[in-house]
Amino acid sequence: MDIVIDTSALLAVIVDEPEREEIVNRTAGHTLIAPASVPWEVGNAFSAMFKKGRVSLEEAQEGVSIFERIPVRYTIPALAASLEIAHEYDLYSYDAYLLECALRRGAPLLTLDRRLIKAGKRLGVSCLEV
Numbered sequence: 001m002d003i004v005i006d007t008s009a010l011l012a013v014i015v016d017e018p019e020r021e022e023i024v025n026r027t028a029g030h031t032l033i034a035p036a037s038v039p040w041e042v043g044n045a046f047s048a049m050f051k052k053g054r055v056s057l058e059e060a061q062e063g064v065s066i067f068e069r070i071p072v073r074y075t076i077p078a079l080a081a082s083l084e085i086a087h088e089y090d091l092y093s094y095d096a097y098l099l100e101c102a103l104r105r106g107a108p109l110l111t112l113d114r115r116l117i118k119a120g121k122r123l124g125v126s127c128l129e130v
Helices: 007-014 020-027 038-051 057-069 079-089 093-105 114-123
Strands: 002-005 031-035 072-075
Touching: 002 020, 002 093, 007 020, 007 038, 007 057, 031 093, 038 057, 038 072, 079 093, 079 114, 093 114
Parallel strands: 002 031, 031 072
Antiparallel strands: none
16 A cells, blocks of 8 residues: 655654654555655755754764665655645645645555644545554
């Protein structure tokens, strides 16, 4: 089964958040799919962690190394459909890309973002909650 995974879930695995084990268990044996924007979102998350003093450069680089070992298939989102979703549900385009990807593939979305889960459910996307 394909599972669309977002940056929040990937980061929880990378930085060993409490949800890590459940995310790994829920995704084991499945194909992870994500919009092509996710690697840049991961980089942005680490730069935000720098600003907050949460990680050093070396820790961020180790996190990137872990991220790069996670097998994810990247897809290009349909921009027009994604913008419709962003407009309808008052989302940033990055969140809309995830929902569009899940809809197009008929795949569930795994995210830790409660607002995204709420929008996904309203849109008819199956959400795997952790």
